Amino acid sequence: MNLLDSSIIEREIIPYLSPAIKSILHNAQANFYDGLEEIRLRVQKPLVLKIGDIDFTVNANGRITSNLEQGYIITEEDILRTIATISDNSLYAFEEEIKQGFITIPGGHRVGLAGQVIVDGYDIKTIKDFSGICLRVARERKGCASSLLKKVWNKKGQVNSTLIISPPRCGKTTILRDLARLLSTGSSEYSPQNVVIVDERSELAGSYRGVSQLDVGIRTDVLDSCPKALGMIMAIRSLSPQIIITDEIGHEKDVEAIYECANAGVAVITTIHARNIEELKARPLINNLIEMGLFNIGIVLSRRKGPGTVEEIVKWGANIVV
Amino acid sequence: MIGIALVIGGFGLWGLLGAKRIEKRVKQLKNLRLAIGFLEKEITYNYTPLTHAMERTYNFSPKPINIIFNECASLLRDKDGITGDEAWSKAIRKSAHHLDLKPEDLDLILTASNQLGMSDVNEQRKFFVFIQQELKIQEDKAVEDVTSNQKLWSYGGFILGLIVVILII
Numbered sequence: 001m002n003l004l005d006s007s008i009i010e011r012e013i014i015p016y017l018s019p020a021i022k023s024i025l026h027n028a029q030a031n032f033y034d035g036l037e038e039i040r041l042r043v044q045k046p047l048v049l050k051i052g053d054i055d056f057t058v059n060a061n062g063r064i065t066s067n068l069e070q071g072y073i074i075t076e077e078d079i080l081r082t083i084a085t086i087s088d089n090s091l092y093a094f095e096e097e098i099k100q101g102f103i104t105i106p107g108g109h110r111v112g113l114a115g116q117v118i119v120d121g122y123d124i125k126t127i128k129d130f131s132g133i134c135l136r137v138a139r140e141r142k143g144c145a146s147s148l149l150k151k152v153w154n155k156k157g158q159v160n161s162t163l164i165i166s167p168p169r170c171g172k173t174t175i176l177r178d179l180a181r182l183l184s185t186g187s188s189e190y191s192p193q194n195v196v197i198v199d200e201r202s203e204l205a206g207s208y209r210g211v212s213q214l215d216v217g218i219r220t221d222v223l224d225s226c227p228k229a230l231g232m233i234m235a236i237r238s239l240s241p242q243i244i245i246t247d248e249i250g251h252e253k254d255v256e257a258i259y260e261c262a263n264a265g266v267a268v269i270t271t272i273h274a275r276n277i278e279e280l281k282a283r284p285l286i287n288n289l290i291e292m293g294l295f296n297i298g299i300v301l302s303r304r305k306g307p308g309t310v311e312e313i314v315k316w317g318a319n320i321v322v
Numbered sequence: 323m324i325g326i327a328l329v330i331g332g333f334g335l336w337g338l339l340g341a342k343r344i345e346k347r348v349k350q351l352k353n354l355r356l357a358i359g360f361l362e363k364e365i366t367y368n369y370t371p372l373t374h375a376m377e378r379t380y381n382f383s384p385k386p387i388n389i390i391f392n393e394c395a396s397l398l399r400d401k402d403g404i405t406g407d408e409a410w411s412k413a414i415r416k417s418a419h420h421l422d423l424k425p426e427d428l429d430l431i432l433t434a435s436n437q438l439g440m441s442d443v444n445e446q447r448k449f450f451v452f453i454q455q456e457l458k459i460q461e462d463k464a465v466e467d468v469t470s471n472q473k474l475w476s477y478g479g480f481i482l483g484l485i486v487v488i489l490i491i
Contacts, residue, residue, distance in 0.1 A: 016401075017403075019403040080405065081404075083440075084403065084405045084439075084440065085401050087439075087440075088371040088372055088373055088398070088439075089372040089373070089405060089406035089409070089438065089440060090369075090370075090371040090375075090439045091439065091440050091441060092365055092366070092369060092439065092441065092442055092443045092445075093369045093370070093371050095442055095443065128441075
């Protein structure tokens, strides 16, 4: 994978941090930000920068070290000021996002929130008294799914319904986003497709105030913050997609919606958390989907050679031409 | 004779300006209450982000009250880790000399800064309703002030000038 341009971090992420953290990070070596995946702020704990699989921290002088005990200790004020800037001092304008536990900032970067969760019955009403922030850097790796394109298209010139299988942090969202871009844009080899992304957690398109911040292709419509099952049905009725792309299926309603998509002749490309095919098939709901032939291929990812390592591609369904 | 006229005229003018200030305070309290009502609607109905809501309230409100909202929007636009309540308090302090409000009026609108923008719509609404009710009470008191004190200031200046002249002579 390419290294993340550190200027994106400096331009799109650091300005949102509290003045104290901002000043420390401005003093740090910028090239260290290449490959930065997460910035974690927890009250009374050291500032943590997750780069690859290693946690680093920055001390008060801007020196980057893997010894977390030497790191700058986050204060309540840091959290308050960071949240104030991220939300433009307008938490009321992000009520729905806060209920889901995150806010997306321009650039499509996701800010996860921790604090006291207020519930109303079984529903989350809001989060208050924030104690932690997880700033996850949105990665756009144009071309990372190019090698998978010929597997996603079958010999009949149709797009296979595809299930991308991987544990968290293996690059499945990044690959899914690039697949959306490639399928929607088309090429001399592959005809362009109408794509709908049902982006329940605003991660795929990284929408900010409804506008996609990441390149998901020119023929792609995004249903942002929309529950997957509802979004898939809505898309079939109103947006005439050839492909529906969504992230992290797993509920019964998702399965029903995928069935509806198959009946409507719409290909579904989605992801699921599992380490391998065996683990996947141990889940009856998903196993049924595969046995019903609703998915044509499965792509297993890992981090063995870095995020997005393709471990295995399996073909399902007797009548499927892959 | 010229000196006497100048002393009486000076004190008289000071009294007239005081009377005018009492009248202006009523108007400014009313405009401030309406502006806060507009801001409340921007926040609770339109979910407009605070910076933009302040800019819109600035455009909606008459001078000199709108200066507060412009100052606040400008501080928030800098995105320098400033919180809504800090921006609001700074804006009031910076605008105070343009206004004819009493310190107690300024103290009241300073309480509006508490949690400004940093809670859900229901909490924001409760707070704005409270501020508007308190401003209405201040406005009523200011109207009473006009009827009871305006004449006192208008004539009082000249009378005081006259007393000073008599004492000097």
